[in-house]
Structure formats: structure tokens, C-alpha cells
Amino acid sequence: MKGRADTLKGAPRRGRGVPLPLLLPALAGLAFLLLPLLALLVRAPWRSLPEQLTSAEVWEALRLSLICATAATALSLVIGVPLAWLLARTDFPGRGLVRALVTLPLVLPPVVGGVALLLALGRNGVIGQWLDAWFGITLPFTTTGVILAETFVAMPFLVISVEGTLRAADPRYEEAATTLGASRFTAFRRVTLPLIAPGIAAGSVLAWARALGEFGATITFAGNFPGRTQTMPLAVYLALQNDPAAAIALSLVLLAVSIAVLAGLRDRWMTTS
Amino acid sequence: MTCSALRTRRTRRIRRPLRATGAGAAALLALSACSSASSSDRGTASSGSGSSAKLSGTVTVFAAASLQESFETLGREFEKDHPGTKVVFNFGGSDTLAASITSGAPADVFAAASPGTMKIVTDQENTPGRPVTFVRNELEIATLPSNPHGISSLDDLTEPGLKVVLCDKSVPCGAAAQTALKASNLKLTPVSYEQDVKSALTKVELKEADAAVVYKTDVKSAGDKVEGVGFPESAEAVNDYPIAPLKNAPNPAAAKAFIELVRSAEGRQVLTGAGFLKP
Missing domain, CATH: 3.40.190.10 (Periplasmic binding protein-like II)
Incomplete structure (x- = not known):
């Protein structure tokens, strides 16, 4: 202990040192997050990997995952951004409660979310029975069902992110626009939206990433059928049962896609918000 | 050194922050040692085999x-x-x-x-x-209560428009269902391959699916929430x-x-x- 203190003292000092009680837990935290991913790479079946990855099933699952996550993000944008605006810019009784309810899917186990979706939108659900009776629409076991399940779980990320940005943005720009004769909607469209674009982008990335990895709500609400509702996480889970090598290969693909997308977007948007 | 001794030492030193982290880490290690010691205590059975042995x-x-x-x-x-x-x-x-x-x-x-x-x-x-x-365990078809679609055989499940769930092929009930289907030369496209037999059954209990191929025992445990329909091909896949x-x-x-x-x-x-x- 003493010897180390001496060398620290003797070492050339940079601008500011990192205190050891912060550095050690920080390094432990970093290792804790990275080691499992590293293990995935170490144990990857590199030799059989090309064969594993060229199977049609993998590409089907990946394609479905990408489509559904993107559609879920788009749906979240269409209904989530107005919701965030409502929470940040208007005052109505029980707003705090509504805000808490919006974040509920963040803490709810996704499987519970899936069950809740079944009870609401299932063929026999509270709303679903009317969808079925009037329009002949049934949502469980369909790709639309996957998108809805992913939106349910991922949209709160977007709402929270956009709402935070809205609160930080100066409302006086909008007020100036309205005093100059713009309607509140025009002010939102022409002033607010460009102002909070980085926040929307960051929220979309978060929501997209969450949707891509969604498992519990998807398998509960939409079931598991290759090409229709079997997304990558479902394929990984079921492959793990009888073919761990295939599961690792699938995980690698998902990991690579996630890293590529997050890295690609990070420089442009995530750092500015 | 006992576990309680270590705990008191930690509380005494808590004011000195840098040392406290070290002591805290030591206490943490000691605590985990304590818990592992107590968990290895479990399962002590007096020597001597047979059901008369004292178990704990x-x-x-x-x-x-x-x-x-x-x-x-x-x-x-x-x-x-x-x-x-x-x-x-x-x-x-x-x-x-x-x-x-x-x-x-x-x-x-x-x-x-x-x-x-x-x-x-x-x-x-x-x-x-x-x-x-x-x-x-034998397979059985679980249908909605009072069997509104009139399902009476495995062949009836292949009817278009009928929502059938099967277990995934990697689970025993799914493998058995595939064996039974193969034995009767049937091609059945389900709406979902579920990850275990209970989730397949749940889909029928919630009326999201019209039928599922599950075990006889599951139909029985579901009570009147589903109706069981036996089929002869199940003998091929016990x-x-x-x-x-x-x-x-x-x-x-x-x-x-x-x-x-x-x-x-x-x-x-x-x-x-x-x-x-x-x-």
C-alpha cells in the first residue's frame, strides 16, 4: 500500500488524477459489462460460423427483427413525440400520474406486458374482441403483433428522452412564434421539432435498440413462428436449447448489428444531446 | 475470525473513506464466505442410507x-x-x-x-x-371449452383458418407432436411454436388459439378451461x-x-x- 502511494506521488502528475476509490469500481463496472460479450467471442464456433450464418432461417429472423424494430420505432415516433409534447408543454390535472404510467412499461417485466397485450388486444381481449368482430383483425401470432409488442416496450424510452429534451428547450421560442401569428401546431412543427431533433434522434436510437432485443412481450403476445413472428432474440433462445453453437452464432449477428448501428449513429446524434 | 466481528470492524472504520472501501470489500468477501459456509451446511444428512435416514x-x-x-x-x-x-x-x-x-x-x-x-x-x-x-405421458388435443370447431381428430387440425399452436420441436411435447403428425402423414402449419407445453396450453385457455397439441395431463390440470380430444396417433408418440x-x-x-x-x-x-x- 505504502509503496504504491510512493510511486503515485513520484509519477508525473497530469492535470487531475483519478481518485482510486472511483477508478477501481469504474474499471470493475466496465469489465462486468464487457466480459460476457468477450466470452461470446471467445466461445464462438468460428469454424462452423460461415455455415451457421448462411442458413436461411438466420437471415429470415434478422430481416424480421430489423423490419419490426424499425416499424416499432416509427410507430413510437408518430404517437410518442406528441405524447412527450403533451407531458412537457401542457398542464392538466394528474399529469404527474400520467407521466408515471407512461414509464410503467420500463419497469414492468416484458412477459407481463405481453400478457397485458393479450388481454387487451388478443382475439378474446377487451378491445381485441371488437377488432375481430367488426374488422376481422386478430393481432396475436402476426408480424403486426410483434411490432405492437415491441412498441409497447420501447416507446417509453422515446417519450422520456423527448420529454427531457423538451423541458430543457426554451419555450420562449415557441411563444415568440405564436405572438408572431403562428398557430400552436405550426409553432410545434416549424420551431419545436427542429429544436428537439437531437433528442428525438437519441430517443429513437434507444427505442430501436430496445425493440431489436425485445423477447418477453414478443413471444408472449405474438408467439413464435419462423418468418412471421420469430425475431432474432426468439431464435437465439430456442436455438440455445438444442444447438448452443447456433445460438452463439445468432447472438454474434445481433451483437454486430447493434454495435454497427449504435456506433454509426453515436457520432452524429447521441453525443450532441 | 467470526462474521459478526468483521461486521463491527467495518462500522468502526466507516469514517475514514479510503480505508472504509478496503474494509468494506473485505467485509463483503467475508460475508460471502459466511453465506457460502451456511449454504454448505444445508443438506447434511446423517450417514446411513435408506428412507429412515434423517434428512434436512x-x-x-x-x-x-x-x-x-x-x-x-x-x-x-x-x-x-x-x-x-x-x-x-x-x-x-x-x-x-x-x-x-x-x-x-x-x-x-x-x-x-x-x-x-x-x-x-x-x-x-x-x-x-x-x-x-x-x-x-400421452398427447391430447386441447380445444376451446365445448369444442366449438368440432375437432375430433388430428386431421381436423389441418383445416385452414383454424389457429393451432404446437410446442417447439426442441421441446419434448413438440417433438412428440411431430412424430404423431409424421405417423399420420399430416402437414400442419401452426400459428406458433411455443417454448414449452404450458405456454401452448395458455394460448388456448386465453382463447387466442383454437387448439393446441399438449399432454393429457395438461388438459386435465386446466380443468374446464379447455376440452380434451384424444387421437389414436398419440400412441405413436408416448x-x-x-x-x-x-x-x-x-x-x-x-x-x-x-x-x-x-x-x-x-x-x-x-x-x-x-x-x-x-x-
């Missing part, structure tokens, strides 16, 4: 989802017969359970719904002895259920006793009462 501690049983109701009954029996013991169950798809056992999950007993999933465990030499078949103690069992004596209970006349009565077939 926790016995962890990994069992196929279809065994849930009957094993929970047997677990309560076991705890009553051996005061001081506690039976902890982990029910799930047999393949999931097998995968967790081979990756080191601490369990005393494994009861699988197929020899194939048991083989995953025995292949890795995780069992000291040979698994024994203790029951068999699943043997093997049970075995595990090599790294934390509580081998209790594991042995639990398996004895399952295979006893009393255990057989509970299992056949739930709809299982004798081995």
Missing part, C-alpha cells in the same frame, strides 16, 4: 413443466414426511432445464419429459447413475419421463429420498391421478 436442508428439483401440479403435491408430502426439509422446484421446458444443468445450475434431481432431453445431461456425465423412467439424481447435487441424500417418493406407490398414485401413464 433444501432439495432442488428441476422438472418438466408438465409435472408441475403432481410434483408440487409430492413436494408437500415430502416436506411433511421429512420435517426440516424444503423442496424447491424449477419447472420449465425440459431442454431449458437440461441446458441450465449442463452449464452448472445447482440442482439435486432432474425429471425430464423425454429421454432425449435427459440424454443432454447424462452425456455430460452429470448423473451418477442411470436415469429411470417413472411415468409416461413420451417416457426419466428421473435421475445429479452428480453435483448439494443434497444427495434428500435427492435419493425424493426420487424414492416419486417411484413409490404413493407417488405413482398422485401421478396417475394427474393423468400420467404407468411406465
